Amino acid sequence: LRRYYRIVFLFSRTSIIFNLNRKSKLMFRKISVIALFAIIIQSANAQESSSAEKNSQFGFTSGFITSKFDLANVGQIKEKYNPGGHDGDGIYLGLTFDTGFNENFGLTSELLYAKLDDSDRYLLSTALNYRLFNSNLFALGGLELNYLGSAPKNSLGEENVNRAGLNGLGGLEYRFTKNLSVYANFSTEFTNRLQGDDGDSNHGYHNGRLG
Numbered sequence: 001l002r003r004y005y006r007i008v009f010l011f012s013r014t015s016i017i018f019n020l021n022r023k024s025k026l027m028f029r030k031i032s033v034i035a036l037f038a039i040i041i042q043s044a045n046a047q048e049s050s051s052a053e054k055n056s057q058f059g060f061t062s063g064f065i066t067s068k069f070d071l072a073n074v075g076q077i078k079e080k081y082n083p084g085g086h087d088g089d090g091i092y093l094g095l096t097f098d099t100g101f102n103e104n105f106g107l108t109s110e111l112l113y114a115k116l117d118d119s120d121r122y123l124l125s126t127a128l129n130y131r132l133f134n135s136n137l138f139a140l141g142g143l144e145l146n147y148l149g150s151a152p153k154n155s156l157g158e159e160n161v162n163r164a165g166l167n168g169l170g171g172l173e174y175r176f177t178k179n180l181s182v183y184a185n186f187s188t189e190f191t192n193r194l195q196g197d198d199g200d201s202n203h204g205y206h207n208g209r210l211g
Contacts, residue, residue, distance in 0.1 A: 056100065057178070062093040063211020065114045067121065070189075070203045086152045086161075087205060088117030104131040108140065108173075120149030123207075125187075127169055140171040144187045146205055165191040165204050184210045 067087045094112030101107070106129045114121040127142025144167040151159040171185025189204025 057096075057098045059096045059098070059179075060093070061096050061110060061112070061211050062091065063209060065090055065092045065116070065121075065207060065209045067114075067116060067205050067207045069193075069205055086116070086119040086121075086148055086150075088119070090114055090116035092121075092123070092209065092211070094123075098129075105129070106138075108142075122147040122149065125169055127171075127185075129173060136175045138173045138175065140169065140173055140183070140185055142169050143167065144169045144207070146187070146189065146207065160195045162191070162193045162195060165189050165193055167204070167207065171209075182211070184208075 066089045069087045092112045092114035094110055097109045099107045107126065108129055109126045110123065112123040112125075114123060123144060123146055125142060125144035127140045129138040129140050131138055146165045146167050148161075148163040151163050152161045153159055167187035167189045169185055169187040171183055173181055173183035175181040185208070187207045189206065192203055193205070194203045
């Protein structure tokens with residue numbers, strides 16, 4: 001569920017300090033820079049939209065989230081990595097920022113905190129939205145940074161799972177009014193969370209959200 005409040009300009013500064021291993025830290029920095037540029041572009045567009053009457057809105061969102069890890073080769077993965085200890089179901093809440101380019105196209109960004117069964121998750125997503133059938137229904141497609149609040153540990157207490165990952169996101173949103181909408185989306189991970197895994201397939205978290 002999203003609820004929006006119209007603004008002319010949005011500027012925010014958030015400082016979050018994580019204890020990352022080198023590989024996860026580099027990945028997180030690269031993806032964060034991309035996300036930062038996207039938010040800066042949206043903020044600049046929001047200033048222009050005040051005179052052009054485009055739809056730029058800041059709001060709040062919350063809902064239900066489910067997250068599952070790709071458990072190919074279940075026995076080996078559980079023994080060495082134990083990533084399944086950080087999936088499950090839960091709730092999320094956060095901030096949204098929407099910018100409309102025209103009546104049919106726009107850009108949506110979200111910064112979310114999710115509480116799952118036994119873990120915390122931080123999500124930062126940016127998606128294009130497109131109006132379907134000249135209605136209040138919109139298709140969504142973009143990228144999502146998926147960051148674990150803590151690294152899973154195996155039976156030996158070792159941390160062999162990267163905390164940061166990148167997902168591809170798709171979904172649908174229905175807007176009842178300019179200030180209220182509901183949406184459902186699904187994201188699948190492109191990156192491999194397992195350190196030292198040379199397999200052909202990526203092992204990551206797949207997330208579904210309804211809000």
